[in-house]
Amino acid sequence: MFLFTKNFDEQKARAMAGLRKALEEGKVDEDIIPLLEKINSLENYFTTSSCSGRISVMEMPEFGDKVNAAWLGKWHREVTLEEVLDAIGRHSKGQLWFLVRSPILHVAARTMEDAVKLLNLAIGLGFKYSNIKSVSHKKLLVEIRSTERMDVPLGENGELWVSDEYIARIVEMGNAQVRRFKGKLKRLKGEIEALKE
Template identity: 30%
Template sequence: MPVDLEKWIVRKKVFWSRIWEDLEIGYLDRDLLPLLIELNLRPYTYTLSSCSGRIILVDSVKPWARKGTNVIFKKHAPITHEELVRVTREPCAEALWLIVSGPIIHASTASLKEAGELLRVARRAGFKHSGVLSMHKVKGIIVEMLTGIKAIHIIKKGEEFITPVSELSKVVAVANELLEDAKEALKRLVNEVRSSRPERLDSFIIRDLQRKQHFSIF
């Protein structure tokens, strides 16, 4: 099933302009920006919702559940002991989980060849769980770039502490150390994508970056 390139390019422009709207309203995960630019410079790739790596605290029966999960805290940067202690003092309905996640990047490509190229680049950067999620005529071929970087640690089960308050500073140190690995993986990916640039870059993106005076990135 080939992708309808004309319609795909319209979508690329929409998603590209959303990045800059999100940046303006403070909604963008800023650590992602260099990678998003680098990927969108490829004529046959655009980026979708992605994450640079983060630490979250959720109150839920199962840490992976969407329904009934209450995200109490979210940060794309190291956390402090005080931040964690503050959350653990709040009442907990189900269980309190601390989750460190590595980067997760979603992109759409206009061809299987380009999807295969992204998967090879991602794998070279250590994103070993990367894959093509789905294929659509208009939405394009959806690629997920994913590492194995993850920690999902239970702190409380209801009101009972499984990780005692006295040990929380150690948990913070471990979580921040793992997050550092996440951010390093992201840098490896930016470097791999940059060193695998196609001969021709997307002229629309280049011109738009020039307008935005981000030209310095070249």
């Protein structure tokens, strides 16, 4: 058993202090908290960051410029057409996008064997884009990611390119993706105990 991180327990203690602070400040997606608690209760793992997946309406100067982008609406759950239309109504400049992003978790593992066990579990549960993100003496990090994603351009500089009927369809598709990845998160929470063995 090759131990990558000599001070794993110290790192975990620091990460847990940071998580407690983020929880107090309401900066953690509520529906992922029970999964984080389960992972962090395991001796050989701890979470460093997470997102439970989201639907958003975003305004950006040009695609990919997230630094200068503005959220017009962001939800870590299914959304209504009215919520999305309300967010779209705030659009004034730049490109307008409807986006779906799958959950992402970064989990530090004590050993390479631990990392591989977590990676195999995640991939087996449908988190197909999962990988070992970092391997060094400082950190051994597993990234848990799923495949659900949508990038739909809706308009530019206040002009809407699509109809309300089209928006209703993409909202339905986005919500279906949310249901799918929330189901995967639920299964991961149920199976994470297997890592104790």
